[in-house]
Amino acid sequence: MADFPHAATLTVPFGEARLAEVARRSLSADQELSGDRVSRTIRADDATLVVTFRADSLRMLRVTVTGFMESLILVARTMDAFA
């Protein structure tokens, strides 16, 4: 994408396909707040969650990935505590 020259991909193993799919659905429900400056795609590939970010600046990319990591960790901790 011309407007979003900066990209990053997170590949997160979940151990089970079921849990990767739970994480995908939980994390996909909320849009990124700065939707005009960053795009995000989330997919589950078997037991792996694959998240791709594209942003208009490196700063935006860093902020978005950092924020997403906090959400991801929360979902993983919920699974640890209650799965």
Added chain:
Amino acid sequence: MGGGEPRTIIALGLEGSANKLGVGIVKHVYADGVPPSAELRPEVVELANVRDTYNPPPGEGFLPRDVAAHHRETIMPLLKQALAEAGLAPRDLDCICYTKGPGMGAPLQAVALVARTLAQLWDLPLVGVNHCVGHIEMGRAITGADNPIVLYVSGGNTQVIAYSQQTYRIFGETLDSAIGNCLDRFARVLKLPNDPSPGYNIEQYAKRGTKYIELPYTVKGMDVSLGGILTFVERLAKTEPEKHTPEDLCYSLQETMFAMLVEITERAMAHVGSQEVLIVGGVGCNLRLQEMMAQMAAERGGKVFATDMRYCIDNGIMIAQAGALAFARGFATPIEDSWVTQRFRTDQVHVDWRT
């Protein structure tokens, strides 16, 4: 009514739209089944209602980032505590209710993430709840107020609400700041502690106030404007601290703002022909506000209903309460539609558990 199969709904409620994180569990019992067309009036059993509050140091307000971090840190132990208090396992639950909005984005999102994940792990329906409707339904359940004018006063909201045709309609509201926000901000000017809450500490100071200082009184039709009063009283506190004691300032601030709320509430009662007032939201704990409202209501031959800190301060069981009523009517929120929203007005909810 009657004739139907008995039905029990046990709902878990998660609330974190501001600086309180709450987890509650409620049980609704319909001995004769859920009536298809009548108002839902289940027997309500409180099974758990636990809360953890994020308090910044004196002089500081809470920031969404820090509040969200608090909720993320606290939510697992709080969930476990609620389930333990209720003596329940996840399989005993019927639905998971969470606050969809309104509120602060990051904290709402953190709690919603946990709610969505639990709903999938435990294979339970998810129910998105309007925070304001949660307050109203919990207030009605606790006080037994049947069809009251609702004064909803908190850190983020100031509304006068009346029920009509399956909608909680907003009759009047603040045109700028919420009343709790004004009280919190003035507490910061005076460097009052945020523990247990800034509003509580203002209330204690106000009790010792003796001299009424005239402040701008701004009622516009059914609405109030509170921002100007705050600016005015802040200036007095900062520029002429020797002239006015903090106690007198707190007293005068409360008297003025509460009088404005009493005025618009009374007008709503007259419009609707209601004799009842229900006060909900964190500022609803304020005994002076309850007293002023009770005086007005008594003069009209009416009555005030209020709850204590367990229910008027943000909590989880109110989300479970409103969610369980909607769920009994078949409402659920698919995961894909479970996004949170900072703006979600009280009158956007279809109240189909009432008639």
